[in-house]
Amino acid sequence: MTVTEKDDHNLKQNKEKKSEHGLQFSRGNQVKWLSFPYLIWMIGFILIPLIMIVYYGLTNGENSFTTANISIIADPINRDALLLALELSIVSTIICLILAYPLAIILNNTKLKSNSFIVLIIILPMWMNFLLRTIAWQNILERTGVLNTILEFLHLPTLNIINTPAAIVLGMVYNFLPFMVLPIYNVLIKIDKDVVNAARDLGANTGQTFRKIILPLSLPGVVSGITMVFVPSLTTFVISTILGGSKIVLIGNVIEQQFRLGNWNTGSGLSLVLMVFILFSMAVISKYDKEGEGSNVW
Amino acid sequence: MVKKFFSRCYIGIILLFLYAPIAILIVLSFNASKSRAKWGGFTLKWYQELFHNEDIMAALSTTLIIAITSALIATLLGTAAAIAMNSMKKTPRTILLAITNIPMLNADIVTGISLMLIFVALNFTLGFTSVLLAHITFNIPYVILSVMPKLKQLNAHTFEAAQDLGASPVYAFFKVILPDIFPGVLSGFFLAFTMSLDDFVITHFTKGPEINTLSTKIYTEVRKGIKPEIYALSTLMFVTVLLLLIFINRRKADKNTLIRKV
Numbered sequence: 001m002t003v004t005e006k007d008d009h010n011l012k013q014n015k016e017k018k019s020e021h022g023l024q025f026s027r028g029n030q031v032k033w034l035s036f037p038y039l040i041w042m043i044g045f046i047l048i049p050l051i052m053i054v055y056y057g058l059t060n061g062e063n064s065f066t067t068a069n070i071s072i073i074a075d076p077i078n079r080d081a082l083l084l085a086l087e088l089s090i091v092s093t094i095i096c097l098i099l100a101y102p103l104a105i106i107l108n109n110t111k112l113k114s115n116s117f118i119v120l121i122i123i124l125p126m127w128m129n130f131l132l133r134t135i136a137w138q139n140i141l142e143r144t145g146v147l148n149t150i151l152e153f154l155h156l157p158t159l160n161i162i163n164t165p166a167a168i169v170l171g172m173v174y175n176f177l178p179f180m181v182l183p184i185y186n187v188l189i190k191i192d193k194d195v196v197n198a199a200r201d202l203g204a205n206t207g208q209t210f211r212k213i214i215l216p217l218s219l220p221g222v223v224s225g226i227t228m229v230f231v232p233s234l235t236t237f238v239i240s241t242i243l244g245g246s247k248i249v250l251i252g253n254v255i256e257q258q259f260r261l262g263n264w265n266t267g268s269g270l271s272l273v274l275m276v277f278i279l280f281s282m283a284v285i286s287k288y289d290k291e292g293e294g295s296n297v298w
Numbered sequence: 299m300v301k302k303f304f305s306r307c308y309i310g311i312i313l314l315f316l317y318a319p320i321a322i323l324i325v326l327s328f329n330a331s332k333s334r335a336k337w338g339g340f341t342l343k344w345y346q347e348l349f350h351n352e353d354i355m356a357a358l359s360t361t362l363i364i365a366i367t368s369a370l371i372a373t374l375l376g377t378a379a380a381i382a383m384n385s386m387k388k389t390p391r392t393i394l395l396a397i398t399n400i401p402m403l404n405a406d407i408v409t410g411i412s413l414m415l416i417f418v419a420l421n422f423t424l425g426f427t428s429v430l431l432a433h434i435t436f437n438i439p440y441v442i443l444s445v446m447p448k449l450k451q452l453n454a455h456t457f458e459a460a461q462d463l464g465a466s467p468v469y470a471f472f473k474v475i476l477p478d479i480f481p482g483v484l485s486g487f488f489l490a491f492t493m494s495l496d497d498f499v500i501t502h503f504t505k506g507p508e509i510n511t512l513s514t515k516i517y518t519e520v521r522k523g524i525k526p527e528i529y530a531l532s533t534l535m536f537v538t539v540l541l542l543l544i545f546i547n548r549r550k551a552d553k554n555t556l557i558r559k560v
Contacts, residue, residue, distance in 0.1 A: 035382030035394065038375050038438065042397050045435040049412030050400075056415060103312055106305045120543055121313070126496045127539045128320045128532050131516045135524060136319030139326070139334060146322065174315065227403060235405035238498060242520060252407055259411060259503070268415070271408050282403050286396070 053275075056268035069269020078254055078270065085250040086277075088165055089233035092172035093180075096229045097222065099173070100180035104221075105214075107181075108188040118185070122178045134171055134242045141167055141243070163245035171239040172229075179228035187221030188214070223288040227281045235274060320536065327529035334523065344530040351527050354515070358531065360426070361495060361511040368433035369490040375434070376441025376490075377483050381475075383442070384449040398439045409436060410503030417504065424506025432504040433494045440493060441486035448482030 060066045072078060107118050125133065140146045141162040148158040161167045191214065199209045237252035244250075251274060258267035327345070331338025348354060383391050401409055413435065417428045452475065460470035476483075498513035505514055516528060 031385045032382050034378040035386075038379035038382075039394070039397075041375060041435070041438070042400075045413065045416070045431065046397065046400050046409075049416040050408075052415040052419060053408065053412045099312065102308060106309060109305070117547060122316075123492065124540070124543070125316050125320060126492055128323060128536050129513060129516060130496050131498055131513055131520070132323055132524070132528070132532055133319045135334075135516075135520065136322040136326075139322050140318065142335065144335065174319070177312075177316070231403060231405050235407045237407065238517070255407060255411070259414075264415070267411065271411055274405060275408060278403070278405055278408070282399070285399075285403065 053268045053271055056265050057272040058269070060265055069265050070272060072266060073270060073273045077249070078251070081249045081254045082251045082273070084165070084248070085234050085252065088169055088172065088250070089230055092169050092176065092233045093226055093230045095169070095173050096177050096180040097226065100177060100184055100225065101222070103181055104184040104188050107185055119182065122181055125178075130175065131238065131242070134175065134239055137167070137171055137174065137243060138162065141170070162243065163247065165244070165248060167243040168240050168248065168250075171243045172233040172236065175239065176229040176232055179232075180225035183224040183228065184218060184221040187218045191217050220288045223285055227285045231278055231281055234277060323529050324533045324536075327526065327533040329526065329529075332523075332526060344526040345534075348527040348530045348534075351525070353510075354512075354525070354527055354531060357510045357512050357515040360509055361513075364426075364430050364433055364511065365491050365494040368430055368437050368494050369487050371434050372437035372490045373441050373483060373487045376438045376486060377445050377479075379438070380442045380445035380449060384446065398442050401436045402439045402443075406497075406499035407503075410500040413500065414503045424504060425508050428504045428506065429501055429509070429511070432500050433497065436497070436500060437490035437494060440489045441483070444486030444489060445479055445482040448479040452478055 057069050058065060058067070060068065073082060110118075138145070141159075142148070143158075143160065143162065145162070151158050161170070195217075196209060196213055199213050204212065235252045237250065237256045240248055240250045240253055251270065255267050255270050255274070258264075258270065326334060328340050328342070329337055330341040330343065379394070383394050386394070410432070413428075413432045414424070417424055417431075422428060456474050456478075457470055460474045461467060465473065496513070498517060501511050501514055502517065505511070510518070512528075512531075516524060519525060519528070
């Protein structure tokens with residue numbers, strides 16, 4: 001059946017259903033066909049392309065099966081790049097969480113209850129190009145940069161963190177902090193104030209209320225935040241290129257280089273290795289996102 | 299009060315952290331020295347030269363055309379899909395939402411590579427169209443996730459009531475449903491537009507050698523030094539958005555006070 005035939009068929013079915021059940025919007029069948037263009041789009045541009053990576057990753061140039069593209073991860077250079085990427089992305093995720101949680105709580109407690117305004121302030125920096133913002137950090141962190149000028153002025157010891165892993169972590173925290181703040185904030189504003197007040201009435205102090213009520217209820221937001229920061233940090237090649245100099249290589253740089261050199265099979269194989277970590281985070285998120293809403297993310 | 303003081307300080311520090319690089323870029327756009335590293339005095343030269351730089355202007359127009367078109371198409375497809383998904387039973391809805399989440403949770407580099415592989419496999423020349431298709435693909439989920447919550451809050455009976463009063467389903471949709479979910483549709487569109495504008499990684503893999511967006515143009519200049527005109531352009535874009543947002547917030551505030559007075 002072609003798409004239009006399918007649509008016609010469904011429309012007919014829907015018309016029959018309508019006469020049986022009367023008109024419904026929320027549970028009606030008549031609007032389901034609206035998802036077909038989307039479904040076809042996502043199969044064509046998300047699912048099939050992912051299968052292509054699996055195919056390229058598991059074959060060599062002559063279309064025969066091989067696991068060489070996967071096992072190349074054991075090569076010391078690639079292995080170190082993966083381990084360093086894991087280390088830096090875990091550190092950045094933890095820092096983001098430590099910075100974002102108090103911020104989300106403060107934002108939630110402000111009298112200024114204009115929800116969209118707070119979200120805008122956090123998203124607004126994205127209107128300055130992501131690469132440029134990262135380049136600006138070069139200016140701040142450089143040996144004679146803004147930060148060191150200020151430190152010298154205050155007669156404090158200068159820092160030398162450009163082209164070190166610390167600069168990359170800073171770049172990751174800077175770029176992905178909004179992705180930690182927003183999901184946590186979105187969960188916090190939904191917590192029923194009566195539940196918090198009830199806990200206080202029953203004699204819980206601030207610490208107990210936080211531990212027993214707010215923290216458990218905010219966990220889905222924390223989990224989305226962790227995924228939203230961990231995955232892009234683990235896979236970045238831009239931040240390490242700009243702030244890490246040429247000596248620090250992350251797994252993202254290795255993959256990008258393989259594709260630049262035309263080694264698509266090797267690049268795909270290494271991407272498959274990365275996808276194991278991504279799938280793991282997705283599994284964790286879906287465990288906490290029981291409703292299947294995904295709305296915690298934004 | 300002490301607590302409030304600390305809260306204010308904390309927000310201040312975070313905002314400083316988020317906006318310091320932006321301040322640096324704005325300062326650099328007025329820097330007479332071509333080098334990023336030293337201050338050569340105040341100038342407006344780069345703002346004038348910007349409009350004569352054909353490379354940058356071409357990249358800007360490509361970026362804007364792709365951002366607007368991809369956000370529009372993604373808004374249409376995404377809103378339709380969200381309405382359909384809202385009316386589905388739990389299992390198909392969960393499956394569709396899981397597919398929706400893939401491009402949001404997957405790494406950009408993997409999405410970019412996978413799209414490049416499919417375009418090449420289909421003998422599709424990498425260029426403007428491939429970038430546009432890629433942007434629509436990663437934009438749709440943002441629209442769906444913006445529209446879905448609005449659909450949930452919807453009162454289904456108003457739609458039935460409109461039809462009982464003789465409106466056709468399509469007419470009832472435009473008169474009853476759409477006005478209610480419109481804020482979600484609009485924020486989905488703007489989110490998609492912003493994501494498209496700011497994307498580098500997926501564009502990098504799907505663009506081919508012929509075209510450049512602002513992001514890919516900047517990336518080619520990272521090693522040899524960014525042209526100061528780029529700083530001027532980003533400053534202009536940032537200030538435009540900032541003014542637009544202040545204007546919208548003002549109007550909202552005016553409306554609110556007006557309602558309160560009435």
